[in-house]
Amino acid sequence: MSNVTVCARFRPLSSKEMRDDRDGGVCVRGIDAESFVFQDDKEDEFTFSLDRVFYEDSAQAAVYEFLALPIMRDAVNAINGTIITYGQAWAGKTYSMEGPGIQDCDEHKKGLLPRVVDGMFEQIRSSKDIARYTVKLSMVEIYMEKVRDLLDLSKGNIQIKENKTQGILLSGVTEVPVSDSTEALQHLCTGLANRAVGETQMNMSSSRSHCAYLFTIHQESVKDKRAKTGKLILVDLAGSEKADKTGAEGRVLEEAKTINKSLSALGNVINALTSGSPNKANHIPYRDSKLTRILQDALGGNSRMALVCCCSPSTSNASETLSTLRFGMRAKHIKASPRASEVKSTKTQEEPSSETKDEKRGRILEKMKERMSKEDIKMLEEVFIQEGIIFSPDSMEEVDAAYEDTVSKTIISLQQTVEELQLKVKELEAENKGIKEQAFGNLEYDRLGKMSRFISSWYASLFTSA
Numbered sequence: 001m002s003n004v005t006v007c008a009r010f011r012p013l014s015s016k017e018m019r020d021d022r023d024g025g026v027c028v029r030g031i032d033a034e035s036f037v038f039q040d041d042k043e044d045e046f047t048f049s050l051d052r053v054f055y056e057d058s059a060q061a062a063v064y065e066f067l068a069l070p071i072m073r074d075a076v077n078a079i080n081g082t083i084i085t086y087g088q089a090w091a092g093k094t095y096s097m098e099g100p101g102i103q104d105c106d107e108h109k110k111g112l113l114p115r116v117v118d119g120m121f122e123q124i125r126s127s128k129d130i131a132r133y134t135v136k137l138s139m140v141e142i143y144m145e146k147v148r149d150l151l152d153l154s155k156g157n158i159q160i161k162e163n164k165t166q167g168i169l170l171s172g173v174t175e176v177p178v179s180d181s182t183e184a185l186q187h188l189c190t191g192l193a194n195r196a197v198g199e200t201q202m203n204m205s206s207s208r209s210h211c212a213y214l215f216t217i218h219q220e221s222v223k224d225k226r227a228k229t230g231k232l233i234l235v236d237l238a239g240s241e242k243a244d245k246t247g248a249e250g251r252v253l254e255e256a257k258t259i260n261k262s263l264s265a266l267g268n269v270i271n272a273l274t275s276g277s278p279n280k281a282n283h284i285p286y287r288d289s290k291l292t293r294i295l296q297d298a299l300g301g302n303s304r305m306a307l308v309c310c311c312s313p314s315t316s317n318a319s320e321t322l323s324t325l326r327f328g329m330r331a332k333h334i335k336a337s338p339r340a341s342e343v344k345s346t347k348t349q350e351e352p353s354s355e356t357k358d359e360k361r362g363r364i365l366e367k368m369k370e371r372m373s374k375e376d377i378k379m380l381e382e383v384f385i386q387e388g389i390i391f392s393p394d395s396m397e398e399v400d401a402a403y404e405d406t407v408s409k410t411i412i413s414l415q416q417t418v419e420e421l422q423l424k425v426k427e428l429e430a431e432n433k434g435i436k437e438q439a440f441g442n443l444e445y446d447r448l449g450k451m452s453r454f455i456s457s458w459y460a461s462l463f464t465s466a
Protein backbone atom coordinates (compact mmCIF):
# COMPACT_ATOMS: atom_id res chain seq x y z
CA MET A 1 0.00 0.00 0.00
CA SER A 2 1.13 3.50 -0.70
CA ASN A 3 2.23 5.66 2.22
CA VAL A 4 0.97 8.77 0.52
CA THR A 5 -2.46 9.95 1.58
CA VAL A 6 -4.16 11.86 -1.21
CA CYS A 7 -7.35 13.79 -0.56
CA ALA A 8 -9.44 16.16 -2.63
CA ARG A 9 -11.00 19.19 -0.99
CA PHE A 10 -13.71 21.22 -2.71
CA ARG A 11 -14.32 24.68 -1.34
CA PRO A 12 -17.76 26.32 -1.54
CA LEU A 13 -18.52 28.25 -4.76
CA SER A 14 -17.17 31.79 -4.48
CA SER A 15 -19.60 34.68 -4.99
CA LYS A 16 -17.78 35.49 -8.24
CA GLU A 17 -18.27 31.95 -9.52
CA MET A 18 -21.96 32.11 -8.57
CA ARG A 19 -22.30 35.42 -10.40
CA ASP A 20 -20.27 34.49 -13.50
CA ASP A 21 -21.67 31.07 -14.10
CA ARG A 22 -25.26 31.61 -15.13
CA ASP A 23 -26.15 27.97 -14.44
CA GLY A 24 -24.40 28.11 -11.07
CA GLY A 25 -22.61 25.10 -12.51
CA VAL A 26 -20.83 22.65 -10.30
CA CYS A 27 -18.48 20.06 -11.82
CA VAL A 28 -18.51 17.59 -8.95
CA ARG A 29 -21.12 15.14 -7.70
CA GLY A 30 -20.28 13.28 -4.50
CA ILE A 31 -20.72 9.51 -4.31
CA ASP A 32 -19.32 8.85 -0.84
CA ALA A 33 -16.42 9.86 1.43
CA GLU A 34 -13.86 8.49 -1.03
CA SER A 35 -15.38 8.83 -4.51
CA PHE A 36 -17.04 11.42 -6.67
CA VAL A 37 -18.04 11.99 -10.26
CA PHE A 38 -16.32 14.85 -12.04
CA GLN A 39 -17.71 16.44 -15.19
CA ASP A 40 -15.22 18.17 -17.52
CA ASP A 41 -15.69 21.02 -20.05
CA LYS A 42 -17.04 18.61 -22.65
CA GLU A 43 -19.46 17.14 -20.13
CA ASP A 44 -17.52 13.86 -20.09
CA GLU A 45 -17.77 12.21 -16.69
CA PHE A 46 -14.92 10.67 -14.70
CA THR A 47 -15.16 8.84 -11.41
CA PHE A 48 -12.32 9.57 -9.01
CA SER A 49 -11.50 7.53 -5.93
CA LEU A 50 -9.03 8.94 -3.43
CA ASP A 51 -8.26 8.30 0.23
CA ARG A 52 -10.86 10.85 1.26
CA VAL A 53 -12.94 13.58 -0.34
CA PHE A 54 -13.84 16.69 1.61
CA TYR A 55 -16.84 18.47 0.18
CA GLU A 56 -17.71 22.14 0.66
CA ASP A 57 -19.25 21.67 4.09
CA SER A 58 -16.42 19.60 5.60
CA ALA A 59 -14.93 20.87 8.81
CA GLN A 60 -11.29 21.94 9.17
CA ALA A 61 -11.05 19.53 12.13
CA ALA A 62 -12.08 16.59 9.91
CA VAL A 63 -9.31 17.38 7.39
CA TYR A 64 -6.76 17.63 10.21
CA GLU A 65 -7.84 14.43 11.92
CA PHE A 66 -7.85 12.36 8.75
CA LEU A 67 -4.63 13.40 7.07
CA ALA A 68 -2.44 15.49 9.38
CA LEU A 69 -2.87 14.01 12.85
CA PRO A 70 -1.31 10.59 11.98
CA ILE A 71 1.63 12.28 10.25
CA MET A 72 2.17 14.69 13.16
CA ARG A 73 2.13 11.75 15.63
CA ASP A 74 4.68 9.86 13.55
CA ALA A 75 6.92 12.93 13.27
CA VAL A 76 6.99 13.20 17.08
CA ASN A 77 8.12 9.54 16.96
CA ALA A 78 10.92 10.45 14.52
CA ILE A 79 9.28 9.41 11.24
CA ASN A 80 9.58 12.29 8.79
CA GLY A 81 6.34 13.68 7.45
CA THR A 82 5.16 16.15 4.84
CA ILE A 83 1.78 17.75 4.30
CA ILE A 84 1.25 19.60 1.01
CA THR A 85 -1.61 21.73 -0.24
CA TYR A 86 -1.80 21.79 -4.05
CA GLY A 87 -4.16 23.46 -6.51
CA GLN A 88 -4.84 26.49 -8.69
CA ALA A 89 -4.95 30.01 -7.20
CA TRP A 90 -8.01 30.67 -5.01
CA ALA A 91 -8.72 26.94 -4.67
CA GLY A 92 -8.43 26.95 -0.87
CA LYS A 93 -4.76 25.98 -0.26
CA THR A 94 -4.05 28.70 2.30
CA TYR A 95 -7.48 28.31 3.89
CA SER A 96 -6.73 24.60 4.38
CA MET A 97 -3.19 25.22 5.62
CA GLU A 98 -3.66 28.24 7.86
CA GLY A 99 -7.38 28.93 8.13
CA PRO A 100 -8.46 32.57 8.14
CA GLY A 101 -5.46 33.35 10.40
CA ILE A 102 -2.80 31.57 12.42
CA GLN A 103 -3.65 33.16 15.76
CA ASP A 104 -6.90 34.23 17.37
CA CYS A 105 -9.16 32.78 14.74
CA ASP A 106 -12.48 31.00 15.20
CA GLU A 107 -11.68 27.59 16.72
CA HIS A 108 -13.71 25.77 14.02
CA LYS A 109 -11.95 27.56 11.19
CA LYS A 110 -8.38 26.93 12.35
CA GLY A 111 -6.32 25.37 9.55
CA LEU A 112 -3.91 22.44 9.51
CA LEU A 113 -0.83 24.41 10.63
CA PRO A 114 -2.13 25.72 13.99
CA ARG A 115 -3.80 22.35 14.65
CA VAL A 116 -0.54 20.47 13.93
CA VAL A 117 1.33 22.83 16.29
CA ASP A 118 -1.22 22.35 19.08
CA GLY A 119 -1.32 18.58 18.57
CA MET A 120 2.46 18.27 18.47
CA PHE A 121 3.00 20.04 21.82
CA GLU A 122 0.12 18.11 23.37
CA GLN A 123 1.74 14.83 22.38
CA ILE A 124 5.16 16.02 23.58
CA ARG A 125 3.61 16.94 26.96
CA SER A 126 2.03 13.53 27.29
CA SER A 127 5.36 11.78 26.54
CA LYS A 128 7.51 13.86 28.89
CA ASP A 129 8.17 10.90 31.21
CA ILE A 130 9.53 8.84 28.32
CA ALA A 131 11.66 11.37 26.44
CA ARG A 132 12.95 14.94 26.51
CA TYR A 133 12.01 16.90 23.40
CA THR A 134 13.37 19.98 21.68
CA VAL A 135 11.51 21.51 18.75
CA LYS A 136 13.01 23.93 16.23
CA LEU A 137 11.08 25.87 13.65
CA SER A 138 12.19 27.30 10.30
CA MET A 139 10.11 28.94 7.64
CA VAL A 140 11.12 29.55 4.03
CA GLU A 141 9.60 30.81 0.82
CA ILE A 142 10.63 29.66 -2.65
CA TYR A 143 10.19 32.45 -5.14
CA MET A 144 11.74 32.47 -8.63
CA GLU A 145 13.92 29.49 -7.62
CA LYS A 146 15.41 31.32 -4.63
CA VAL A 147 14.90 30.12 -1.08
CA ARG A 148 14.23 33.02 1.28
CA ASP A 149 14.39 32.73 5.07
CA LEU A 150 11.08 34.08 6.36
CA LEU A 151 12.39 34.33 9.92
CA ASP A 152 15.33 36.49 8.78
CA LEU A 153 14.73 38.43 5.58
CA SER A 154 18.46 39.26 5.27
CA LYS A 155 18.97 35.62 4.21
CA GLY A 156 17.58 35.84 0.71
CA ASN A 157 19.29 32.92 -0.97
CA ILE A 158 19.51 29.87 1.27
CA GLN A 159 21.48 26.97 -0.21
CA ILE A 160 20.22 23.40 -0.04
CA LYS A 161 22.75 20.80 1.09
CA GLU A 162 22.64 17.10 1.75
CA ASN A 163 24.04 15.37 4.78
CA LYS A 164 24.40 11.60 5.07
CA THR A 165 22.71 11.29 8.44
CA GLN A 166 20.29 14.22 8.44
CA GLY A 167 19.34 14.17 4.75
CA ILE A 168 18.38 17.43 3.06
CA LEU A 169 19.42 20.58 4.95
CA LEU A 170 18.88 24.29 4.40
CA SER A 171 22.31 25.76 5.02
CA GLY A 172 22.32 28.64 7.51
CA VAL A 173 18.53 28.87 7.77
CA THR A 174 17.16 30.37 11.00
CA GLU A 175 16.00 27.66 13.37
CA VAL A 176 14.15 29.03 16.38
CA PRO A 177 13.71 26.76 19.38
CA VAL A 178 10.05 26.66 20.38
CA SER A 179 8.88 25.25 23.68
CA ASP A 180 5.12 25.52 23.37
CA SER A 181 2.29 26.14 20.99
CA THR A 182 1.94 29.87 21.77
CA GLU A 183 5.62 30.51 21.10
CA ALA A 184 5.54 28.53 17.84
CA LEU A 185 2.43 30.37 16.59
CA GLN A 186 4.04 33.71 17.40
CA HIS A 187 7.08 32.86 15.25
CA LEU A 188 4.84 31.60 12.47
CA CYS A 189 2.98 34.92 12.55
CA THR A 190 6.30 36.78 12.33
CA GLY A 191 7.24 34.64 9.33
CA LEU A 192 3.92 35.34 7.62
CA ALA A 193 4.25 39.06 8.32
CA ASN A 194 7.77 38.97 6.81
CA ARG A 195 6.31 37.16 3.80
CA ALA A 196 3.86 40.02 3.33
CA VAL A 197 6.68 42.59 3.66
CA GLY A 198 8.68 40.71 1.02
CA GLU A 199 5.64 40.63 -1.24
CA THR A 200 5.31 44.40 -1.09
CA GLN A 201 9.07 44.93 -1.55
CA MET A 202 9.14 42.62 -4.54
CA ASN A 203 5.70 43.58 -5.78
CA MET A 204 4.53 40.00 -5.93
CA SER A 205 1.67 37.96 -4.53
CA SER A 206 1.98 35.11 -2.04
CA SER A 207 0.11 32.85 -4.44
CA ARG A 208 3.19 33.09 -6.72
CA SER A 209 5.55 31.47 -4.23
CA HIS A 210 5.76 28.22 -2.30
CA CYS A 211 5.85 28.49 1.47
CA ALA A 212 7.35 25.75 3.67
CA TYR A 213 7.03 25.43 7.44
CA LEU A 214 9.71 23.10 8.83
CA PHE A 215 9.68 21.56 12.30
CA THR A 216 12.65 19.55 13.60
CA ILE A 217 11.58 17.44 16.55
CA HIS A 218 14.49 16.01 18.52
CA GLN A 219 13.99 13.56 21.37
CA GLU A 220 16.27 11.89 23.86
CA SER A 221 15.01 8.84 25.71
CA VAL A 222 14.93 9.26 29.48
CA LYS A 223 15.79 5.58 29.94
CA ASP A 224 18.82 4.99 27.72
CA LYS A 225 19.60 8.46 26.31
CA ARG A 226 19.08 7.27 22.74
CA ALA A 227 18.31 10.19 20.45
CA LYS A 228 15.99 10.43 17.45
CA THR A 229 14.94 13.26 15.17
CA GLY A 230 11.78 13.66 13.11
CA LYS A 231 11.20 16.32 10.49
CA LEU A 232 7.75 17.63 9.75
CA ILE A 233 7.31 19.89 6.70
CA LEU A 234 4.09 21.65 5.74
CA VAL A 235 4.03 23.20 2.29
CA ASP A 236 1.54 25.67 0.86
CA LEU A 237 2.33 25.53 -2.86
CA ALA A 238 2.02 28.36 -5.36
CA GLY A 239 -1.05 28.28 -7.64
CA SER A 240 -0.83 25.54 -10.26
CA GLU A 241 -2.81 27.25 -13.04
CA LYS A 242 -1.35 27.25 -16.53
CA ALA A 243 0.59 30.38 -17.59
CA ASP A 244 -1.46 30.86 -20.77
CA LYS A 245 -4.76 30.91 -18.83
CA THR A 246 -3.65 33.85 -16.68
CA GLY A 247 -2.93 35.96 -19.80
CA ALA A 248 0.25 37.05 -18.06
CA GLU A 249 3.14 38.91 -19.62
CA GLY A 250 6.52 40.33 -18.60
CA ARG A 251 7.60 39.54 -15.07
CA VAL A 252 4.31 37.92 -14.12
CA LEU A 253 4.73 35.53 -17.05
CA GLU A 254 8.27 34.75 -15.85
CA GLU A 255 6.89 34.02 -12.37
CA ALA A 256 4.21 31.76 -13.82
CA LYS A 257 6.79 29.90 -15.92
CA THR A 258 9.05 29.38 -12.88
CA ILE A 259 6.13 28.07 -10.82
CA ASN A 260 5.04 25.77 -13.62
CA LYS A 261 8.62 24.56 -13.96
CA SER A 262 8.87 23.69 -10.28
CA LEU A 263 5.42 22.07 -10.19
CA SER A 264 6.31 20.12 -13.37
CA ALA A 265 9.53 19.09 -11.64
CA LEU A 266 7.37 17.86 -8.76
CA GLY A 267 5.18 15.99 -11.27
CA ASN A 268 8.27 14.51 -12.98
CA VAL A 269 9.67 13.32 -9.67
CA ILE A 270 6.31 11.73 -8.90
CA ASN A 271 6.27 10.12 -12.37
CA ALA A 272 9.80 8.79 -11.95
CA LEU A 273 8.91 7.41 -8.52
CA THR A 274 5.73 5.76 -9.75
CA SER A 275 6.72 4.50 -13.20
CA GLY A 276 10.10 2.84 -12.57
CA SER A 277 10.51 -0.86 -11.91
CA PRO A 278 10.60 -1.43 -8.16
CA ASN A 279 13.80 -3.49 -8.55
CA LYS A 280 15.71 -0.95 -10.60
CA ALA A 281 17.37 2.21 -9.28
CA ASN A 282 15.96 4.69 -11.84
CA HIS A 283 17.04 8.33 -11.84
CA ILE A 284 14.74 10.63 -9.85
CA PRO A 285 15.21 14.26 -10.96
CA TYR A 286 15.11 15.86 -7.49
CA ARG A 287 17.72 18.42 -8.51
CA ASP A 288 15.50 19.97 -11.20
CA SER A 289 13.95 22.49 -8.79
CA LYS A 290 14.44 23.91 -5.31
CA LEU A 291 11.00 22.60 -4.34
CA THR A 292 11.75 18.96 -5.24
CA ARG A 293 15.20 19.21 -3.66
CA ILE A 294 13.72 20.43 -0.34
CA LEU A 295 11.08 17.68 -0.52
CA GLN A 296 13.55 14.97 -1.60
CA ASP A 297 13.49 13.09 1.71
CA ALA A 298 9.74 13.49 1.90
CA LEU A 299 8.95 12.19 -1.57
CA GLY A 300 11.31 9.33 -2.08
CA GLY A 301 12.20 7.62 1.06
CA ASN A 302 12.03 7.87 4.76
CA SER A 303 8.81 9.80 5.09
CA ARG A 304 5.03 9.86 5.13
CA MET A 305 3.20 12.31 2.96
CA ALA A 306 -0.28 13.76 2.65
CA LEU A 307 -1.40 15.75 -0.36
CA VAL A 308 -4.50 17.91 -0.24
CA CYS A 309 -5.72 18.61 -3.78
CA CYS A 310 -7.63 21.85 -3.32
CA CYS A 311 -10.29 22.41 -5.97
CA SER A 312 -12.91 24.87 -7.04
CA PRO A 313 -16.26 23.11 -7.59
CA SER A 314 -17.19 25.51 -10.41
CA THR A 315 -17.58 24.34 -14.02
CA SER A 316 -15.66 27.49 -15.03
CA ASN A 317 -12.56 25.99 -13.39
CA ALA A 318 -13.19 22.41 -14.53
CA SER A 319 -10.02 22.06 -16.63
CA GLU A 320 -7.74 23.28 -13.78
CA THR A 321 -9.60 21.06 -11.32
CA LEU A 322 -9.14 18.05 -13.61
CA SER A 323 -5.38 18.63 -13.82
CA THR A 324 -5.20 19.02 -10.01
CA LEU A 325 -7.04 15.73 -9.56
CA ARG A 326 -4.84 13.94 -12.11
CA PHE A 327 -1.79 15.17 -10.22
CA GLY A 328 -3.26 13.70 -7.04
CA MET A 329 -3.95 10.36 -8.72
CA ARG A 330 -0.32 10.12 -9.84
CA ALA A 331 0.96 10.96 -6.36
CA LYS A 332 -1.16 8.13 -4.97
CA HIS A 333 1.24 5.61 -6.49
CA ILE A 334 4.39 6.86 -4.75
CA LYS A 335 5.81 4.16 -2.54
CA ALA A 336 7.48 5.66 0.49
CA SER A 337 8.93 3.53 3.23
CA PRO A 338 8.62 5.36 6.51
CA ARG A 339 10.96 4.45 9.31
CA ALA A 340 12.41 6.30 12.30
CA SER A 341 14.84 8.70 10.69
CA GLU A 342 17.83 8.92 12.90
CA VAL A 343 18.59 6.66 15.77
CA LYS A 344 21.84 7.52 17.45
CA SER A 345 23.03 6.64 20.86
CA THR A 346 24.57 9.41 22.90
CA LYS A 347 27.00 6.75 24.13
CA THR A 348 30.40 7.15 22.50
CA GLN A 349 30.27 3.86 20.65
CA GLU A 350 27.65 3.06 18.02
CA GLU A 351 26.11 -0.37 18.08
CA PRO A 352 27.39 -2.15 14.96
CA SER A 353 23.97 -3.51 14.01
CA SER A 354 22.38 -0.04 13.96
CA GLU A 355 24.09 0.96 10.68
CA THR A 356 21.50 1.35 7.95
CA LYS A 357 22.05 0.83 4.21
CA ASP A 358 22.22 4.62 3.71
CA GLU A 359 24.84 4.98 6.40
CA LYS A 360 26.88 2.12 4.90
CA ARG A 361 26.65 3.81 1.52
CA GLY A 362 27.78 7.09 3.09
CA ARG A 363 30.75 5.40 4.71
CA ILE A 364 31.82 3.80 1.40
CA LEU A 365 31.48 7.19 -0.33
CA GLU A 366 33.60 8.91 2.29
CA LYS A 367 36.33 6.30 1.86
CA MET A 368 36.28 6.70 -1.91
CA LYS A 369 36.48 10.47 -1.59
CA GLU A 370 39.49 10.25 0.72
CA ARG A 371 41.33 8.28 -1.95
CA MET A 372 40.54 10.69 -4.76
CA SER A 373 43.17 13.21 -5.74
CA LYS A 374 42.40 16.77 -6.87
CA GLU A 375 43.20 15.63 -10.47
CA ASP A 376 40.61 12.86 -10.23
CA ILE A 377 37.99 15.36 -9.05
CA LYS A 378 38.93 17.72 -11.92
CA MET A 379 38.58 14.88 -14.40
CA LEU A 380 35.17 13.91 -12.91
CA GLU A 381 34.09 17.55 -13.15
CA GLU A 382 34.85 17.51 -16.89
CA VAL A 383 33.01 14.21 -17.36
CA PHE A 384 29.97 15.54 -15.48
CA ILE A 385 29.87 18.66 -17.67
CA GLN A 386 30.18 16.56 -20.85
CA GLU A 387 27.40 14.26 -19.67
CA GLY A 388 25.21 17.23 -18.73
CA ILE A 389 25.04 16.10 -15.09
CA ILE A 390 26.19 19.55 -13.94
CA PHE A 391 26.19 22.76 -15.93
CA SER A 392 28.24 25.37 -14.07
CA PRO A 393 30.36 23.80 -11.38
CA ASP A 394 31.26 26.98 -9.47
CA SER A 395 32.22 25.03 -6.44
CA MET A 396 33.71 21.73 -5.45
CA GLU A 397 30.52 21.17 -3.46
CA GLU A 398 28.46 20.89 -6.62
CA VAL A 399 30.97 18.43 -8.10
CA ASP A 400 30.93 16.51 -4.84
CA ALA A 401 27.14 16.36 -4.84
CA ALA A 402 26.90 15.23 -8.47
CA TYR A 403 29.69 12.71 -7.86
CA GLU A 404 27.91 11.38 -4.78
CA ASP A 405 24.69 11.13 -6.78
CA THR A 406 26.32 9.01 -9.48
CA VAL A 407 28.38 6.85 -7.11
CA SER A 408 25.40 6.42 -4.81
CA LYS A 409 23.27 5.25 -7.74
CA THR A 410 26.01 2.80 -8.80
CA ILE A 411 26.21 1.44 -5.26
CA ILE A 412 22.42 1.06 -5.08
CA SER A 413 22.39 -0.76 -8.40
CA LEU A 414 25.27 -3.04 -7.29
CA GLN A 415 23.47 -3.74 -4.01
CA GLN A 416 20.38 -4.69 -5.98
CA THR A 417 22.39 -6.97 -8.27
CA VAL A 418 23.89 -8.68 -5.20
CA GLU A 419 20.39 -9.07 -3.71
CA GLU A 420 19.11 -10.54 -7.01
CA LEU A 421 22.07 -12.95 -7.15
CA GLN A 422 21.49 -14.00 -3.53
CA LEU A 423 17.89 -14.73 -4.42
CA LYS A 424 19.00 -16.79 -7.46
CA VAL A 425 21.47 -18.75 -5.28
CA LYS A 426 18.63 -19.52 -2.84
CA GLU A 427 16.41 -20.70 -5.70
CA LEU A 428 19.17 -22.92 -7.11
CA GLU A 429 19.89 -24.35 -3.65
CA ALA A 430 16.20 -25.21 -3.24
CA GLU A 431 16.12 -26.79 -6.71
CA ASN A 432 19.28 -28.76 -5.94
CA LYS A 433 17.78 -30.01 -2.68
CA GLY A 434 14.66 -31.16 -4.52
CA ILE A 435 16.71 -33.08 -7.12
CA LYS A 436 18.77 -34.74 -4.35
CA GLU A 437 15.68 -35.78 -2.44
CA GLN A 438 14.16 -37.24 -5.56
CA ALA A 439 17.37 -39.14 -6.40
CA PHE A 440 17.61 -40.45 -2.83
CA GLY A 441 13.95 -41.51 -2.97
CA ASN A 442 14.59 -43.44 -6.21
CA LEU A 443 17.63 -45.16 -4.67
CA GLU A 444 15.63 -46.21 -1.61
CA TYR A 445 12.85 -47.46 -3.84
CA ASP A 446 15.39 -49.48 -5.82
CA ARG A 447 16.86 -51.00 -2.64
CA LEU A 448 13.45 -51.88 -1.23
CA GLY A 449 12.49 -53.45 -4.56
CA LYS A 450 15.60 -55.62 -4.59
CA MET A 451 15.09 -56.68 -0.98
CA SER A 452 11.44 -57.64 -1.48
CA ARG A 453 12.32 -59.64 -4.64
CA PHE A 454 15.04 -61.49 -2.63
CA ILE A 455 12.64 -62.27 0.25
CA SER A 456 9.91 -63.59 -2.04
CA SER A 457 12.33 -65.83 -3.99
CA TRP A 458 13.83 -67.13 -0.71
CA TYR A 459 10.34 -67.75 0.64
CA ALA A 460 9.31 -69.56 -2.56
CA SER A 461 12.52 -71.70 -2.42
CA LEU A 462 11.58 -72.85 1.11
CA PHE A 463 8.38 -74.45 -0.25
CA THR A 464 9.92 -75.96 -3.37
CA SER A 465 12.72 -77.61 -1.36
CA ALA A 466 10.10 -78.87 1.12
Ligand SMILES: Nc1ncnc2c1ncn2[C@@H]1O[C@H](COP(=O)(O)OP(=O)(O)OP(=O)(O)O)[C@@H](O)[C@H]1O
Pocket residue numbers: 010011012014056087088089090091092093094095096206207238239310
Ligand atom coordinates in the same frame (compact mmCIF):
# COMPACT_ATOMS: atom_id res chain seq x y z
N1 LIG B 1 -13.24 25.08 2.65
C1 LIG B 1 -13.52 26.38 2.58
N2 LIG B 1 -14.58 26.88 3.24
C2 LIG B 1 -14.87 28.19 3.19
N3 LIG B 1 -14.17 29.11 2.49
C3 LIG B 1 -13.09 28.67 1.82
C4 LIG B 1 -12.72 27.30 1.83
N4 LIG B 1 -11.61 27.15 1.08
C5 LIG B 1 -11.32 28.39 0.61
N5 LIG B 1 -12.20 29.29 1.05
C6 LIG B 1 -12.21 30.73 0.71
O1 LIG B 1 -11.87 30.81 -0.68
C7 LIG B 1 -10.98 31.86 -0.94
C8 LIG B 1 -9.70 31.36 -1.59
O2 LIG B 1 -9.02 30.52 -0.69
P1 LIG B 1 -7.45 30.56 -0.47
O3 LIG B 1 -6.95 31.95 -0.31
O4 LIG B 1 -7.16 29.62 0.61
O5 LIG B 1 -6.96 30.01 -1.87
P2 LIG B 1 -5.48 29.66 -2.32
O6 LIG B 1 -5.58 28.41 -3.10
O7 LIG B 1 -4.55 29.69 -1.19
O8 LIG B 1 -5.19 30.85 -3.28
P3 LIG B 1 -3.78 31.49 -3.68
O9 LIG B 1 -3.05 30.45 -4.47
O10 LIG B 1 -4.20 32.65 -4.51
O11 LIG B 1 -3.08 31.87 -2.43
C9 LIG B 1 -10.74 32.55 0.41
O12 LIG B 1 -11.63 33.63 0.51
C10 LIG B 1 -11.09 31.48 1.42
O13 LIG B 1 -11.55 32.04 2.64
